Amino acid sequence: MNDTATTRQAAYDYVDHLERRDWTALATLLADDVSYELPQTRERVRGREAFLRFNVEYPGDWHLRVRRVVADGRSAALLLDVQVGTERQDACVWLEVSDRGLISRIVDYWPEPYEPPPGREHLVERC
Amino acid sequence: MNDTATTRQAAYDYVDHLERRDWTALATLLADDVSYELPQTRERVRGREAFLRFNVEYPGDWHLRVRRVVADGRSAALLLDVQVGTERQDACVWLEVSDRGLISRIVDYWPEPYEPPPGREHLVERC
Numbered sequence: 001m002n003d004t005a006t007t008r009q010a011a012y013d014y015v016d017h018l019e020r021r022d023w024t025a026l027a028t029l030l031a032d033d034v035s036y037e038l039p040q041t042r043e044r045v046r047g048r049e050a051f052l053r054f055n056v057e058y059p060g061d062w063h064l065r066v067r068r069v070v071a072d073g074r075s076a077a078l079l080l081d082v083q084v085g086t087e088r089q090d091a092c093v094w095l096e097v098s099d100r101g102l103i104s105r106i107v108d109y110w111p112e113p114y115e116p117p118p119g120r121e122h123l124v125e126r127c
Numbered sequence: 128m129n130d131t132a133t134t135r136q137a138a139y140d141y142v143d144h145l146e147r148r149d150w151t152a153l154a155t156l157l158a159d160d161v162s163y164e165l166p167q168t169r170e171r172v173r174g175r176e177a178f179l180r181f182n183v184e185y186p187g188d189w190h191l192r193v194r195r196v197v198a199d200g201r202s203a204a205l206l207l208d209v210q211v212g213t214e215r216q217d218a219c220v221w222l223e224v225s226d227r228g229l230i231s232r233i234v235d236y237w238p239e240p241y242e243p244p245p246g247r248e249h250l251v252e253r254c
Binding site for chain 2: 004008037038039040041042043044045046050053054057059068069070071072075076077079090092094107109110111112113114115116119120123124125126127
């Protein structure tokens with residue numbers, strides 16, 4: 001596989017292993033020094049063990065479904081459909097993969113719903 | 128250029144033309160029936176003319192800078208650094224490009240800062 005194909009497979013496997021809580025399989029995808037970043041809260045988790053524990057301990061009955069994967073060389077972007085209990089949310093995830101095909105950086109965005117600002121009703125429709 | 132190269136160029140040009148307020152150049156990138164979607168507010172703008180007007184009328188002194196472009200066939204994901212006045216924010220943008228190389232769908236996410244939930248301080252550092 002070329003870099004893009006390897007990265008795309010890693011992206012799909014990442015979501016699959018998280019969704020199945022298969023921590024052993026997830027660990028095999030990750031670089032030792034993987035960095036997991038949440039820019040909205042300015043949080044960073046460093047290293048595979050801490051990242052696995054972060055997920056093991058994450059509260060709620062969460063479920064992930066891939067809506068879109070865009071892979072390009074050693075980078076990928078994932079658009080996920082996330083269900084936590086009865087709440088649904090989209091997530092945007094940016095992955096970087098090392099030259100050995102291991103995920104070395106994960107950047108997660110959790111965009112929340114908000115009310116549109118006034119003044120553009122003449123241009124938009126609500127879905 | 129192959130599909131990925133065409134899509135990558137369209138993604139860079141999209142940000143460049145928006146940033147320069149070059150509406151004529153921006154129009155040449157867009158399909159007639161381009162759909163612009165903001166899932167967080169459940170808003171949709173339909174068609175090139177309405178989308179251009181949405182941007183012309185968008186308030187504030189906004190500036191866009193590309194942080195990352197991931198292109199794959201006729202899809203791309205962009206991570207943007209957005210400055211509006213003195214405020215800075217990241218945006219995640221998903222593009223789809225038609226078989227003629229025109230942008231046919233734009234999905235924008237504007238993730239806002241928030242305070243981290245308690246209970247994971249032992250795993251994270253703040254940046």
